Amino acid sequence: MIIYLYFMFFCGIWVFCSGRNHLLIILLSLEFMVLIVYMILYNFLYFYNYELFFVVLFLTFSVCEGALGLSILVSMIRSCGNDYLNSYNMLQC
Template sequence: MLLMIVFFYFLLVFFCGMWVYSSSRKHLLITLLSLEFLVLILFFLLYYYLTMFLYELYFVVVFLTFSVCEGTLGLSILVSVVRSYGNDYFQSYNMFQC
């Protein structure tokens, strides 16, 4: 019973993060933060699953490494966009400019 409650909680929080990710259309920073929130929820779900079945936690370290690389890449794209356009609004981007 407790397992189902915890799984439902993770599922609810994950879909709340997906809703924020799909509904944020104004700022690139909000989109990146919601993506990091989804990665954090997936990390907690993976950690909970691996500790529940007494597996080794080496894959958690690999997952954290890839999530840090993803966050760094998103932050570097954000800095590049702010330097190029002056802000992080999606409406101010000219998609046809090379």
């Protein structure tokens, strides 16, 4: 089971490195990797009979990270008009 999770995590890294056009694809791959890390952490803590409070804390921070990424995406779309990374310079927008 853990090998499948590591494979999925590296697939998320591959999508993150190859997704150069849209900011939304990059944010989705980051969220995918966060969910895989969440599942690995949950399996690790459950296997060694630790408390699962840290999982709730990690999930809270990952939700805040996702909301921050979406707010940056919305502000970039409102200021520049699209989410294509190749169409504008980061210093101008």
